[in-house]
Amino acid sequence: MNEIAPARIKTTYREAVRAAIRDALTADPKAFLMGEDVGHYGGCYAVSKGLLAEFGPERIRDTPLSESAFVGAGIGAALNGMRPIVEVMTVNFSLLALDQILNNAATLLHMSGGQFNVPLVIRMATGAGRQLAAQHSHSLEGWYAHIPGLKVLAPATIEDARGMLLGALKDPNPVLIFEHVMLYNMEGEIAADAGAVETGKAAIRRPGRDVTLITYGGSLAKAMAAAETLAKERIEAEVIDLRTLRPLDTATIIGSVARTRRAVVVDEGWKTGSLAAEVTATIMEQAFWELDAPVARVCSAEVPIPYPRHLEQAALPQPESIAAAARATLGR
Amino acid sequence: MTDPAIKPHLTREHVAELLRQMVRIRRFEEKCVELYQREKIRGFLHVYIGEEAIAVGIMQALAPADTVIATYREHGHAIARGVPMTTLMAEMYGKQEGCSRGRGGSMHVFDAKTRFYGGNAIVGGGLPLAVGTALADAMQKRPSVTACFFGEGAAAEGEFHESMNLAALWKLPVLFVCENNLYAMGTALALSESETDIHHKAESYRMPAEVVDGMDVVAVEAAARKAVVAIRAGAGPHFVECRTYRFRGHSMFDSELYRDKAEVERWKPHGPIERFGAWLRQNDILHEAAFQAIETEVAAEVEAAVAFAEAGTWEPVADLTKHVTLEPES
Numbered sequence: 179m180n181e182i183a184p185a186r187i188k189t190t191y192r193e194a195v196r197a198a199i200r201d202a203l204t205a206d207p208k209a210f211l212m213g214e215d216v217g218h219y220g221g222c223y224a225v226s227k228g229l230l231a232e233f234g235p236e237r238i239r240d241t242p243l244s245e246s247a248f249v250g251a252g253i254g255a256a257l258n259g260m261r262p263i264v265e266v267m268t269v270n271f272s273l274l275a276l277d278q279i280l281n282n283a284a285t286l287l288h289m290s291g292g293q294f295n296v297p298l299v300i301r302m303a304t305g306a307g308r309q310l311a312a313q314h315s316h317s318l319e320g321w322y323a324h325i326p327g328l329k330v331l332a333p334a335t336i337e338d339a340r341g342m343l344l345g346a347l348k349d350p351n352p353v354l355i356f357e358h359v360m361l362y363n364m365e366g367e368i369a370a371d372a373g374a375v376e377t378g379k380a381a382i383r384r385p386g387r388d389v390t391l392i393t394y395g396g397s398l399a400k401a402m403a404a405a406e407t408l409a410k411e412r413i414e415a416e417v418i419d420l421r422t423l424r425p426l427d428t429a430t431i432i433g434s435v436a437r438t439r440r441a442v443v444v445d446e447g448w449k450t451g452s453l454a455a456e457v458t459a460t461i462m463e464q465a466f467w468e469l470d471a472p473v474a475r476v477c478s479a480e481v482p483i484p485y486p487r488h489l490e491q492a493a494l495p496q497p498e499s500i501a502a503a504a505r506a507t508l509g510r
Numbered sequence: 511m512t513d514p515a516i517k518p519h520l521t522r523e524h525v526a527e528l529l530r531q532m533v534r535i536r537r538f539e540e541k542c543v544e545l546y547q548r549e550k551i552r553g554f555l556h557v558y559i560g561e562e563a564i565a566v567g568i569m570q571a572l573a574p575a576d577t578v579i580a581t582y583r584e585h586g587h588a589i590a591r592g593v594p595m596t597t598l599m600a601e602m603y604g605k606q607e608g609c610s611r612g613r614g615g616s617m618h619v620f621d622a623k624t625r626f627y628g629g630n631a632i633v634g635g636g637l638p639l640a641v642g643t644a645l646a647d648a649m650q651k652r653p654s655v656t657a658c659f660f661g662e663g664a665a666a667e668g669e670f671h672e673s674m675n676l677a678a679l680w681k682l683p684v685l686f687v688c689e690n691n692l693y694a695m696g697t698a699l700a701l702s703e704s705e706t707d708i709h710h711k712a713e714s715y716r717m718p719a720e721v722v723d724g725m726d727v728v729a730v731e732a733a734a735r736k737a738v739v740a741i742r743a744g745a746g747p748h749f750v751e752c753r754t755y756r757f758r759g760h761s762m763f764d765s766e767l768y769r770d771k772a773e774v775e776r777w778k779p780h781g782p783i784e785r786f787g788a789w790l791r792q793n794d795i796l797h798e799a800a801f802q803a804i805e806t807e808v809a810a811e812v813e814a815a816v817a818f819a820e821a822g823t824w825e826p827v828a829d830l831t832k833h834v835t836l837e838p839e840s
């Protein structure tokens with residue numbers, strides 16, 4: 179019997195996020211987007227291009243350069259019945275709003291004894307790779323994943339770019355979505371009717387039996403490339419895309435490591451105090467007796483990201499360094 | 511008799527120098543745009559084309575011991591302050607001969623010799639620093655001033671307001687220079703400020719503030735000289751709002767959806783070089799040969815800067831984690 183293949187469309191990561199915002203604003207009159215240059219400029223990374231004409235300035239709301247105020251205003255609006263999607267241009271500038279995110283968004287529910295929840299989504303670009311130098315290349319999603327009261331998502335695929343925002347909008351809690359700057363131009367095909375995806379679960383992007391590569395966001399493609407290289411050496415690497423950085427899907431991590439007995443954690447954050455450290459410690463706590471080798475980490479070098487391309491690339495995780503770390507766990 | 515420090519002295523030498531400095535910035539940056547297209551320069555590149563009168567005018571009032579703090583749109587300030595074009599261009603390339611060893615690039619020009627403290631790519635990030643450098647001068651009883659440049663977009667940041675208050679409260683020697691080019695990326699001033707006269711914000715902190723035509727290099731110099739004399743005399747911080755216009759996109763990625771091409775064209779004849787040049791010609795102050803001489807000399811300087819950058823070397827990868835912390839002196 180012939181089944182009709184579901185229609186698929188060509189798109190990009192950028193367009194997928196835009197389509198998700200469009201869906202969100204169409205489905206819920208209380209939803210709106212606000213942030214710096216989301217309207218007239220068309221979005222710093224062109225994500226919201228065209229949406230101002232479609233939805234008008236009330237719902238595609240340009241803000242002044244006031245990160246603390248407009249993130250705080252997003253929290254207030256969420257408390258009082260609206261469904262804001264706040265875009266902070268990049269994680270680098272979210273530092274000016276850190277107080278609002280940590281001291282208000284993450285704590286209000288608890289401080290109020292469960293009375294006041296903050297149904298807010300904050301999207302921001304993250305990561306290095308475009309030679310933007312030290313102040314514009316941070317990967318601080320691991321910091322945010324440290325904070326109870328927040329959910330932290332990192333879409334690494336076009337499906338997740340399309341679906342995670344819609345998933346996040348169903349959550350009654352503050353959800354942070356980190357979009358890696360190197361992913362916006364990524365092209366691919368998705369189902370024409372793609373929509374919300376489940377959050378909270380990691381995904382096995384490539385099955386394998388010899389070693390588990392655990393990563394997320396902008397490093398997923400690098401881990402996949404490393405797995406490809408390793409396959410040629412007859413090392414079968416399993417690749418886990420964490421997808422949700424808080425809360426971590428430890429069941430998927432531990433299940434995989436219990437099978438492969440080896441793990442390499444790949445994270446663009448600096449190694450010291452990183453999300454990779456958290457994943458590693460979790461494996462130690464829950465799968466120590468399953469391991470055949472120490473868990474390895476491939477993270478960014480302990481240096482602010484330098485401008486020249488060769489130094490920037492040397493500072494970041496690369497397919498070669500990931501493959502080398504994986505081989506080392508196998509004593510090769 | 512007025513203090514010679516207070517008024518610009520419009521000798522032929524001085525006007526030629528003002529023009530020359532603006533042309534140096536303009537031609538350097540036009541070359542940078544070309545080099546960006548040839549992928550010699552990467553990352554973000556924000557040019558100052560159209561705004562040159564501000565950096566050039568303000569620098570006339572500063573002494574070598576003064577401090578300068580600027581933004582990511584700072585090539586003009588660096589050049590006007592005396593950072594050599596050679597090491598500046600090498601920095602644009604990311605070569606280790608660059609003024610920041612290539613680590614910073616276009617947005618992070620630093621140069622200790624000329625007391626040029628960046629090159630800050632966080633909007634508003636330089637203002638608190640300026641309060642601090644001025645505090646250090648004041649506490650050490652030095653007669654120095656910190657000149658701090660920022661766009662009007664920064665006026666929306668908390669750091670702007672906190673810095674205004676602190677500088678005024680402690681009567682610190684800061685010259686705040688707001689470069690009001692009407693747009694913060696794609697957001698027009700009227701869409702981002704309830705009070706679009708930025709200098710009023712400074713006045714609300716009881717800081718002397720004035721507006722000048724930022725397209726008029728002599729007017730900027732005059733305002734700067736007056737303010738710097740007062741600051742050195744202990745009058746506390748001053749604020750100058752320079753009205754200007756950015757002729758190019760915000761950065762090399764800008765498709766300029768937010769403004770009309772016609773608007774940009776209307777501004778162009780009012781550019782600082784265009785206007786000053788026309789005035790010098792009309793009043794027969796500089797001869798055509800003098801204009802030509804400046805262009806020829808500057809073209810050679812830009813070429814030499816490119817050659818210097820091309821000949822520069824890449825810092826070895828083995829040095830990657832250098833310059834992160836210093837060892838304490840024993």
Ligand SMILES: Cc1ncc(C[n+]2csc(CCOP(=O)(O)OP(=O)(O)O)c2C)c(N)n1
Pocket residue numbers: 214243245267271274583631632633634660661662663664689691693694695756760
């Ligand atoms: C805190 C912060 N938020 C956002 C940005 C992104 N950004 C860089 S420049 C800019 C516009 C700044 O405009 P303005 O201060 O007027 O200076 P101009 O670029 O016009 O010289 C924006 C939004 C940033 N660098 N820092």
